[in-house]
Amino acid sequence: MPSNEVIQGLGLDDYKFGFVTDSEPVFKTRPGLDEEVVRQISARKDEPEWMLKRRLKALRIYQAKPMPQWGGDLSELEETLSRTYFYSKPQEQMERSWDDVPENIKQTFERLGIPEAERKILAGVGAQYDSEMVYHSLKEEWESKGVIFDSIEDGLKNHPELFRKHFGTVIPAADNKFAALNSAVWSGGSFVYIPPGVQLETPLQAYFRVNQERLGQFERTLIIAGEGSRAHYIEGCTAPVYSTDSFHSGVIEIVVNRDAYFRYTTIQNWSNNMYNLVTQRALVQQGAHMEWLDGNLGSKLTMKYPSCYLMGEGAHGEILSIAYAGDGQHQDTGGKVIHVAPRTTSSIVSKSISKGTGRASYRGLCKVYDGASNARSNVECDALLINETSRTDTFPYIEIDEKSATVGHEATVSKVGDEQLFYLMSRGMDEAEAMALIVRGFIEPIAKELPLEYAVELNRLIELEMEGSVG
Amino acid sequence: MDDSPILVVKALEAGVADEDIDILKGVDLAIRPGEIHAVMGPNGSGKSTLAKVIAGHPEYEVTGGSVGLRGEDLLEMEPDERAQAGVFMAFQYPVEIPGVSIANFLRTALQSRLEDGEELDLFDFQELLMERMELLDMDVAFAQRPVNDGFSGGEKKRNEILQMAVLKPALAVMDETDSGLDIDALQVVARGVNTLRDEDPEMSVLLITHYQRILNHIVPDRVHVMVDGRIVESGGPEVALELEAQGYEEYRKAHAA
Numbered sequence: 001m002p003s004n005e006v007i008q009g010l011g012l013d014d015y016k017f018g019f020v021t022d023s024e025p026v027f028k029t030r031p032g033l034d035e036e037v038v039r040q041i042s043a044r045k046d047e048p049e050w051m052l053k054r055r056l057k058a059l060r061i062y063q064a065k066p067m068p069q070w071g072g073d074l075s076e077l078e079e080t081l082s083r084t085y086f087y088s089k090p091q092e093q094m095e096r097s098w099d100d101v102p103e104n105i106k107q108t109f110e111r112l113g114i115p116e117a118e119r120k121i122l123a124g125v126g127a128q129y130d131s132e133m134v135y136h137s138l139k140e141e142w143e144s145k146g147v148i149f150d151s152i153e154d155g156l157k158n159h160p161e162l163f164r165k166h167f168g169t170v171i172p173a174a175d176n177k178f179a180a181l182n183s184a185v186w187s188g189g190s191f192v193y194i195p196p197g198v199q200l201e202t203p204l205q206a207y208f209r210v211n212q213e214r215l216g217q218f219e220r221t222l223i224i225a226g227e228g229s230r231a232h233y234i235e236g237c238t239a240p241v242y243s244t245d246s247f248h249s250g251v252i253e254i255v256v257n258r259d260a261y262f263r264y265t266t267i268q269n270w271s272n273n274m275y276n277l278v279t280q281r282a283l284v285q286q287g288a289h290m291e292w293l294d295g296n297l298g299s300k301l302t303m304k305y306p307s308c309y310l311m312g313e314g315a316h317g318e319i320l321s322i323a324y325a326g327d328g329q330h331q332d333t334g335g336k337v338i339h340v341a342p343r344t345t346s347s348i349v350s351k352s353i354s355k356g357t358g359r360a361s362y363r364g365l366c367k368v369y370d371g372a373s374n375a376r377s378n379v380e381c382d383a384l385l386i387n388e389t390s391r392t393d394t395f396p397y398i399e400i401d402e403k404s405a406t407v408g409h410e411a412t413v414s415k416v417g418d419e420q421l422f423y424l425m426s427r428g429m430d431e432a433e434a435m436a437l438i439v440r441g442f443i444e445p446i447a448k449e450l451p452l453e454y455a456v457e458l459n460r461l462i463e464l465e466m467e468g469s470v471g
Numbered sequence: 472m473d474d475s476p477i478l479v480v481k482a483l484e485a486g487v488a489d490e491d492i493d494i495l496k497g498v499d500l501a502i503r504p505g506e507i508h509a510v511m512g513p514n515g516s517g518k519s520t521l522a523k524v525i526a527g528h529p530e531y532e533v534t535g536g537s538v539g540l541r542g543e544d545l546l547e548m549e550p551d552e553r554a555q556a557g558v559f560m561a562f563q564y565p566v567e568i569p570g571v572s573i574a575n576f577l578r579t580a581l582q583s584r585l586e587d588g589e590e591l592d593l594f595d596f597q598e599l600l601m602e603r604m605e606l607l608d609m610d611v612a613f614a615q616r617p618v619n620d621g622f623s624g625g626e627k628k629r630n631e632i633l634q635m636a637v638l639k640p641a642l643a644v645m646d647e648t649d650s651g652l653d654i655d656a657l658q659v660v661a662r663g664v665n666t667l668r669d670e671d672p673e674m675s676v677l678l679i680t681h682y683q684r685i686l687n688h689i690v691p692d693r694v695h696v697m698v699d700g701r702i703v704e705s706g707g708p709e710v711a712l713e714l715e716a717q718g719y720e721e722y723r724k725a726h727a728a
Contacts, residue, residue, distance in 0.1 A: 417566075418529055418530070419566050420566050420568065422526075422527075422528055422529060422550060423562065423565070423566040423568075424568070424576075424580075425527075425549065425550040425551040425554070426526050426527070426550050426551075426553075426554055426558075426559075426560050426562075427551075427554055427559075427576070427580040427583075427634065427638065428551050428554035428555050428580050428581075428583045428584050428638070429551055429579060429580060429583045430549070430551045430583065431549075431551075433579065433583055434551075437568070437571055437575075437576070437579055438568060438571075440570070440571065441568050441569050441570030441571035441617070441618075442569065442570055443570070444569075444570030444571070445570065
């Protein structure tokens with residue numbers, strides 16, 4: 001068993017490094033996956049029998065399903081998985097000390113302007129979160145309204161009936177190979193319940209929780225928004241996630257009940273050795289409104305298509321996404337909207353930026369079932385290519401079984417042009433500044449939807465990325 | 472007062488990069504601080520190329536001669552360095568930058584002129600922008616629109632003038648700014664340039680144009696006629712009037728011979 005872990009580079013091109021720690025986890029499963037590993041995970045979490053059975057069933061589904069032959073190149077994934085530790089107890093992973101974090105990572109955090117306390121969390125250093133006071137007052141407010149915002153493990157432990165009623169109903173294990181994998185080995189993630197009619201002004205931020213437990217490799221999040229409730233959940237951040245893992249496969253399930261409004265925002269920047277294969281889906285009931293705001297940076301390959309299943313009359317789903325594919329990276333992202341009920345409406349706006357040899361693919365599905373009368377959907381995907389070697393593709397799948405449906409699709413590809421660059425440079429900006437400004441303008445329609453601090457971080461990150469793009 | 476020229480162009484030869492065609496075939500020009508020079512010429516004479524070469528457009532390659540700005544070799548500088556040294560080109564076809572407001576664009580341009588680590592004060596900037604817009608009699612809301620995105624021809628040119636007013640260049644090169652403008656828009660542009668010159672009498676202007684019309688509104692000190700990559704005649708404002716009366720044909724014939 002190896003006594004150290006190689007920690008791979010950040011998603012930023014100019015910060016490549018290797019790094020070794022000596023910390024020995026107290027408990028982790030052996031590499032690779034079999035029934036014994038799954039049993040160990042479940043036992044460690046002290047789970048009820050039904051959950052163990054679910055996990056084992058999911059494992060069999062996972063093993064039976066072939067690797068997807070579409071999307072990105074997964075040919076090396078089997079090998080990666082055979083080396084993967086499917087579970088290590090989170091607390092031990094947090095014993096890494098700030099002193100062990102390489103200088104160039106610290107510098108990156110500094111250049112991004114990330115507060116000290118957050119840097120430590122991002123670096124996987126288990127520091128106390130300075131905003132604990134803020135968190136506590138928020139927590140009291142949430143609790144007084146009956147809102148549950150817990151780790152997924154505590155959700156299962158403390159709210160067994162609610163949990164069991166919804167877990168796996170939005171994304172069953174059999175949905176796809178990686179949903180099955182996650183269902184077998186999930187660990188970490190959030191459990192959120194908003195009671196009917198409760199409206200939250202302050203977003204629920206996973207940040208507030210991660211000092212207790214690092215975002216898992218197989219994170220599982222279950223969110224239930226009660227009738228007429230209103231809330232916003234934010235997860236991740238634009239700073240590079242400093243991770244020992246090379247495989248991330250999350251499952252996010254959201255139930256948006258009648259007339260509720262829910263927004264899920266996630267911006268992630270993975271290290272560039274990472275396979276990031278995530279299934280996230282929302283069931284949207286009558287008159288309810290669901291929005292996914294999804295930003296994907298870094299990783300070796302990301303395959304991620306947030307979806308809205310519009311189940312009830314007048315339900316509305318929105319997917320806004322930004323993908324940034326740097327050198328050697330492939331972002332295969334997009335969204336799915338499934339119209340099941342009459343007068344359902346949806347909109348997908350997807351923007352991608354490819355730099356160097358990066359490749360960004362838009363893959364989207366718009367499906368309108370027979371009977372979803374007067375459903376309306378609009379898809380807009382825009383790609384921006386920075387270099388001659390950059391690549392983009394669009395794979396829009398549209399399946400309409402309803403005559404009265406209206407579906408629009410619009411795709412544009414633009415290149416950062418010499419004329420555009422010259423115009424900005426003739427006003428005094430250097431090439432990198434000019435490039436960054438063009439990219440910022442390109443993502444502006446989505447960035448303006450982000451909470452301010454996220455938008456600022458995203459802009460800074462793009463500036464850093466653009467420094468290496470010219471010449 | 473230092474009366475030495477701000478811009479000196481000597482025997483300048485240039486063409487489109489990667490193409491073996493000379494467009495400028497030996498251009499000489501000297502502009503002193505505060506002077507307005509008009510370069511007139513028929514289509515294809517190279518007058519626009521002259522503007523772009525001075526601003527540093529990457530599409531053009533200089534094959535001979537020199538361009539000096541206050542004694543410094545302009546041709547050695549990147550376009551952004553030229554801008555920072557005081558050159559401003561008003562584009563004939565201003566480029567669209569979707570998602571970037573004029574205010575944000577100008578803030579970035581001013582920020583880029585500061586030393587590393589120095590931050591532009593946002594309130595100072597806001598004040599400057601308001602003051603400049605007032606000077607040019609522009610609606611404040613204009614600065615919130617994305618740069619040239621969906622602008623009419625006239626709006627694009629107004630935007631160029633606003634940028635010039637904020638960046639306060641030592642040398643303004645106006646590349647056929649008047650082409651395609653109706654008389655109202657033309658007057659807005661002319662008023663802008665005149666206002667800026669009233670404010671800073673040292674500002675020099677190189678005005679590239681096909682038509683005499685704009686020279687009724689911006690009165691030049693010198694007029695140069697360019698034909699086939701060379702300046703074939705220079706003189707006072709009367710040259711423009713003669714040209715208006717005769718057309719370019721006479722010059723063409725004279726120099727084809």
